[in-house]
Amino acid sequence: MVRILGGLVGLGFVLALLLGIYDTVSNWIKTPPAATAEHEFHEHPRKAGFSFEGVLGKYDNRQLQRGLQVYKEVCAACHSLRLVSFRDLEAIGYSEGQVKTIAKGFQVPSINPETGEPATRDGLASDRFPLVYANDVAARAANNNAIPPDLSLMAKARHDGPNYIYSLLTGYKAQEGYKNEKGEELLKQFPDTKTPQGLHFNPYFATLNLAMAQPIKDGQVTYSDGTAATADNYAKDVAAFLMWSAEPKLGARKTAGLATLIFLVIFCFLAYGAKKQIWRGVKD
Amino acid sequence: MSFPWAKQYEPKHPLMKWVDDRLPLPRFVYNAVGAGYPVPRNLNYFWNFGVLAGMFLAVQIVTGIVLAMHYAANAGIAFDSVEHIMRDVNAGWFLRYAHANGASMFLLVVYIHIARGLWYGSYKAPREMVWLLGVVIFLLMMATAFMGYVLPWGQMSFWGAQVITGFFSAIPGVGETIRVWLLGGFAPDNAALNRFFSLHYLLPFVIAGVVILHIWALHIPGSSNPTGVEVKSEQDTVPFHPYYTAKDGVGVGVALIVFAALIFFAPNLLGHPDNYIPANPLSTPAHIVPEWYFLPFYAILKSFTFDFLWIPAKLWGVLAMFASILLLFFLPWLDTSPVRSANYRPTYRIFLWVLLVDVIVLGYIGGASPTPSVILIGQLASTYYFAHFLLILPIVSMMERPRPLPNSITEAVLAGKGGTSPAQTALAAE
Numbered sequence: 001m002v003r004i005l006g007g008l009v010g011l012g013f014v015l016a017l018l019l020g021i022y023d024t025v026s027n028w029i030k031t032p033p034a035a036t037a038e039h040e041f042h043e044h045p046r047k048a049g050f051s052f053e054g055v056l057g058k059y060d061n062r063q064l065q066r067g068l069q070v071y072k073e074v075c076a077a078c079h080s081l082r083l084v085s086f087r088d089l090e091a092i093g094y095s096e097g098q099v100k101t102i103a104k105g106f107q108v109p110s111i112n113p114e115t116g117e118p119a120t121r122d123g124l125a126s127d128r129f130p131l132v133y134a135n136d137v138a139a140r141a142a143n144n145n146a147i148p149p150d151l152s153l154m155a156k157a158r159h160d161g162p163n164y165i166y167s168l169l170t171g172y173k174a175q176e177g178y179k180n181e182k183g184e185e186l187l188k189q190f191p192d193t194k195t196p197q198g199l200h201f202n203p204y205f206a207t208l209n210l211a212m213a214q215p216i217k218d219g220q221v222t223y224s225d226g227t228a229a230t231a232d233n234y235a236k237d238v239a240a241f242l243m244w245s246a247e248p249k250l251g252a253r254k255t256a257g258l259a260t261l262i263f264l265v266i267f268c269f270l271a272y273g274a275k276k277q278i279w280r281g282v283k284d
Numbered sequence: 285m286s287f288p289w290a291k292q293y294e295p296k297h298p299l300m301k302w303v304d305d306r307l308p309l310p311r312f313v314y315n316a317v318g319a320g321y322p323v324p325r326n327l328n329y330f331w332n333f334g335v336l337a338g339m340f341l342a343v344q345i346v347t348g349i350v351l352a353m354h355y356a357a358n359a360g361i362a363f364d365s366v367e368h369i370m371r372d373v374n375a376g377w378f379l380r381y382a383h384a385n386g387a388s389m390f391l392l393v394v395y396i397h398i399a400r401g402l403w404y405g406s407y408k409a410p411r412e413m414v415w416l417l418g419v420v421i422f423l424l425m426m427a428t429a430f431m432g433y434v435l436p437w438g439q440m441s442f443w444g445a446q447v448i449t450g451f452f453s454a455i456p457g458v459g460e461t462i463r464v465w466l467l468g469g470f471a472p473d474n475a476a477l478n479r480f481f482s483l484h485y486l487l488p489f490v491i492a493g494v495v496i497l498h499i500w501a502l503h504i505p506g507s508s509n510p511t512g513v514e515v516k517s518e519q520d521t522v523p524f525h526p527y528y529t530a531k532d533g534v535g536v537g538v539a540l541i542v543f544a545a546l547i548f549f550a551p552n553l554l555g556h557p558d559n560y561i562p563a564n565p566l567s568t569p570a571h572i573v574p575e576w577y578f579l580p581f582y583a584i585l586k587s588f589t590f591d592f593l594w595i596p597a598k599l600w601g602v603l604a605m606f607a608s609i610l611l612l613f614f615l616p617w618l619d620t621s622p623v624r625s626a627n628y629r630p631t632y633r634i635f636l637w638v639l640l641v642d643v644i645v646l647g648y649i650g651g652a653s654p655t656p657s658v659i660l661i662g663q664l665a666s667t668y669y670f671a672h673f674l675l676i677l678p679i680v681s682m683m684e685r686p687r688p689l690p691n692s693i694t695e696a697v698l699a700g701k702g703g704t705s706p707a708q709t710a711l712a713a714e
Contacts, residue, residue, distance in 0.1 A: 002617040003678045009607065010674025012593075016600050017667040020590040024663060028656040055549055083367050153367070156552060157560035206570065246560070249370070249377040256378070257548020264544055268537035275530040282325060282522060283697050 037190040041180050043171070043203040045163035048236050052243060056258070058251050059244055061093035066223055067241025068092070070234045072105075073221050075151060078143065078212075081129035083152035084245050091248060092241075099125050106130055144198050146211030155239070155246040162243045167204040169235035172214040175201035286315065287322045287506065289518040316503065322521035323528055324509035324693050326702030330404075331507070331528075332535030333397035338495065339536060340390035343543075345488050347383040348432075355435065357481035359474040362437035363562045381551040382543075387429050388554045389543050391577040394422060403636060403706050405624030406508045412616040413501040419612045421494050426578070426609075428487040431480040433575055434472070438559030443572045445472040445480070451585075454599040471565060510703045511696045512624030513689055520693040571653060579650030580643050584608050586654065587666040604666070611673050618673060621681035627709045628687040632680050635672060637710070642668045 051060040068089070071081065086103035090096065103123035108130045110121040123130070132148070133139035139147045155161035175195050178186045180203070186193065195201045199209040216234045227233055244250070293311040295301035304310045314320040354373050356365040369376035398418070401407055407415035430448060434441045449467050453459040468475030506515060515521055522528075546553065554576055558569045574582050588601035595603075611618075626633040642665050649662035690696035697703075704712075 002614055003620070006611070006614055006618055006674045007678065009611075010670050013600075013604055013607065013670040014667055014675070016588055016590060016592040016595075016604075017663050017670070019592050020588060020597070021660060021663045021667070023590045024656060024660050028660070033656055083364070083371065085371075088371070153560040157557050159557050161557070253377060253381075253548055253551070257544060260544045260548060261541065264537060264541045268534065268541065271530070271533040271537045275534050278526050278530040282527070283702070 035189075037186065037193040038207060040184065040189065041178075041186050041203055041208060042206060043167070043180070045160045045167040045204060048163055048166040048239060050162055050236075050240055050243070052240070052250060056254065058254070059092070059240070062225060063237050063240045064092040064244050065094070066225070066227060066233075067237040067239070067244075069223070070216070070221050070238040071151070071241055074215055074234070075238065076129075076132065078132060078148040079151045080131045080133075080148075081152050081245060082131055082150050083128065084248075085126065085128045086123060087125040088248060092244060096125070103127060144211060148212070151242055151245065153246045155243040157246075161246070162239045164204065165239040165242055166235045168202060169216060169238070170232055171202050171204040173201060173203065178203070286320070286503070287515065287518070287521065289521075290315070290322050291319050291523060293318075293320055316499065317529070318525045319523040321503065321506075321524040322515070322518075323507050323524050324515055324520055325522045325527075326509050326511065326693055326697050327507065327528065327531075328510055328703035328705050329531075329535060330396070330400040330510075330705065332532055333393045333400060335532045336393040336535055336539050337390065337397055339539070340386055340393060341488065341491060341495065343386045344383065344390060345492070347379050347386060348485070348488065351379050351383055352485060355481075357435065357478050359437060359477050359563070362435065362477060366436045378547065381547045383432075384555065385543065385546040385551060387432060388546070388575070388577065389539065391425065391429065393539065394425065395577070398422070399640065402639075403626045403633075404508060404510060405512055405619070405621075405626065407616045408619065408624050409616065410505045411502070411508060414498060415616060416613060417494055417498040417501055419609070421491055421498060422612075423609065424487055424491045424494065428484060428491065429575065429577065431484040431487075433559075434477065434480045435484065436559060437477060437563045439561045439563060439567075439569050440556045440559040440572070442472055442563035442565065443569055444574055445476060447572055448574075449476075451602045451605075454596070454602045456599070472563075508624065509693060510625060510627065510705070511690055511693055511701075512628070513691075513693055513696070516692045517694075573651050576647065576651070579648075580646035581605050581608055581650070583646040583650035583662045584666045584669065586650070587659070587662045589659065589663075604670070608669060611670075615673070615677075618678050619681045620678065621684060621686065623686040623689065626706070627704050628689055629684060630687060631684045632677075633706070633709065635676055635680060637706075638668065639672050642672070 051057055051063065071079075086099050086106075089099050089102060094102065103125050106123040106127075106129065107120040108123045108127050110119050111117065112119040133142065136147055155165060158164045175186065178201070180186070193208070195209045199211055200213050201209055216231045218231050219229050220231075221229060221234055223229055223233075227237075293304065293314040295304050295310065300310050311320075351369065354365065354369045354376065356362060366380065369380050371377075373379070401415065401418070430444070434445045445467075449463050449472070452466060453463040455462060464470060466476075467473075468479060509515075556573065556575075573579070582605075585601040585605040588597050588604055590600075591597050592600065621629060621632065623629055626636055645661065645665045646669065649658055649665060652658045690699065690701070693702065
């Protein structure tokens with residue numbers, strides 16, 4: 001009885017699927033799917049070559065500090081970093097005093113202690129990076145109806161995040177005459193995809209056009225450690241800094257991981273030896 | 285409930301004797317996972333995965349309880365409370381990555397455990413109840429994993445909850461009412477998040493309870509083995525402790541290496557980047573995909589694209605997705621072959637290998653963008669999935685002529701074929 005009912009149910013599903021297959025194939029033949037500009041011209045991120053990649057890779061504190069400088073002088077005009085506390089910056093090589101100075105450079109929301117009216121005060125080490133806009137409406141009003149996303153987790157919120165940030169920042173191109181790796185020209189293949197007014201063409205962005213204009217140019221930020229002041233370096237450094245802001249415990253994690261793996265490998269050998277010893281003389 | 289030659293518990297310490305006389309808990313443990321449980325001597329390493337599943341359940345409960353001390357189940361602050369765990373709680377990053385990857389490990393070892401059961405016919409009489417309880421555990425795990433994935437309240441959490449609860453709206457007439465009742469609102473929000481958290485905390489203990497029943501039911505007939513031949517005499521068995529505690533120790537070590545590699549070196553490999561974006565009801569992600577362990581079932585859901593027999597395609601998909609798991613309940617009666625182990629079933633085992641490939645293909649399709657070729661492959665693979673269990677299996681088990689079985693486990697062991705694995709069978713055949 002179970003087998004007869006099961007067989008009938010099975011036949012039902014199989015028939016529904018076979019009709020679906022017929023449907024899929026006939027639709028496929030009748031209307032072959034059109035290629036989309038996003039599919040043909042969206043580029044995967046280029047590799048920037050970061051110090052924190054690989055099993056033993058660690059953050060380079062000097063690079064993170066340069067990245068913080070780029071964030072402060074360029075990105076922070078529009079993008080917040082709301083999950084990071086100033087005190088966290090001690091982890092990238094700043095002293096307690098330096099952290100206090102950095103925090104002081106930001107105004108954070110407060111109340112006037114006499115009147116209770118909204119006010120601002122200098123940042124403290126225990127504060128988080130303040131929001132740039134009071135709310136989404138203010139953010140949209142100031143940015144041509146686009147909300148600049150918070151950057152705290154950006155490096156983990158995109159596929160291949162750090163390389164994506166690096167590629168996006170250095171990937172602005174003129175759309176006129178843009179060709180992909182196969183040598184196909186975007187506007188010849190898809191004449192309707194001309195970048196709309198107020199957006200900017202960038203093949204590393206999922207929809208190829210984004211609201212943010214090219215934010216960094218060579219020479220825009222002055223590094224004090226002798227690193228060349230190029231847009232490529234800015235992009236790399238700020239991408240590394242944003243990876244740190246998204247994953248501040250990466251160094252501790254890898255150190256603990258190495259110790260754990262060494263322990264477990266020894267454990268496995270011991271366990272295997274114990275098993276051999278116990279099973280000696282018993283054929284299995 | 286055990287073999288007559290099973291060792292009896294003899295307390296060594298007066299205190300244990302005192303306890304055992306008043307509450308025979310030491311005796312109970314001794315008979316369950318100690319020297320008092322005789323086990324076939326020829327179990328291969330595939331028999332480690334039950335213990336491994338138990339271990340990962342324990343890992344999930346322990347890490348989960350500590351995470352719940354820091355997590356806030358409120359739609360306004362849930363996302364930030366997870367980041368608080370990652371940044372400010374001592375070793376919080378470890379707890380969260382262990383819990384997230386622990387779920388993957390738990391489901392991975394359970395999938396291998398299920399595959400082991402399929403290959404060696406562990407679901408057959410007299411172990412049907414073990415299998416049925418196992419399917420119940422699997423269903424509870426899926427519900428728990430889904431609700432756990434909603435808790436961080438990222439984009440995939442939110443939209444996953446939207447899609448999964450949307451299944452219920454496919455029920456004719458009352459579907460939408462049921463969906464709203466389940467969510468406590470018209471869309472996932474604080475009410476849904478709170479009840480998911482409550483149930484996510486409850487269900488693991490229900491799982492633990494059913495695991496105890498699962499082991500209890502197993503200990504009535506005792507463990508199966510790679511030959512599928514029942515235990516006949518004392519020389520067919522060894523005591524669970526120390527023989528299988530030692531063998532399980534090796535499996536535990538290897539599983540922990542895989543687990544540690546994920547936690548410490550690729551903690552976000554199995555996650556989705558979109559879940560690091562806070563939930564936003566106004567912005568739908570380009571591709572809503574569940575976690576990897578649901579992808580085969582998600583592919584089955586998406587494969588039904590045709591309104592057939594007045595049943596809309598969406599309802600077909602939902603019915604098929606639930607049926608694809610629920611049919612496992614009927615497996616002991618769909619398979620009528622008297623032979624348990626596929627090692628001795630030359631035709632059936634070919635279909636089992638196809639099923640394995642089929643499920644992996646479904647997993648890939650479940651995560652791929654729905655182009656016509658992807659949909660077509662998904663439909664073909666779904667067709668095989670249902671045909672395998674509901675049409676091929678009953679017919680093959682009637683027609684097939686199995687290979688001769690060994691007379692006893694010991695005979696197979698002495699011939700060097702006691703613990704033959706599926707791969708060895710495939711290589712040795714023909």
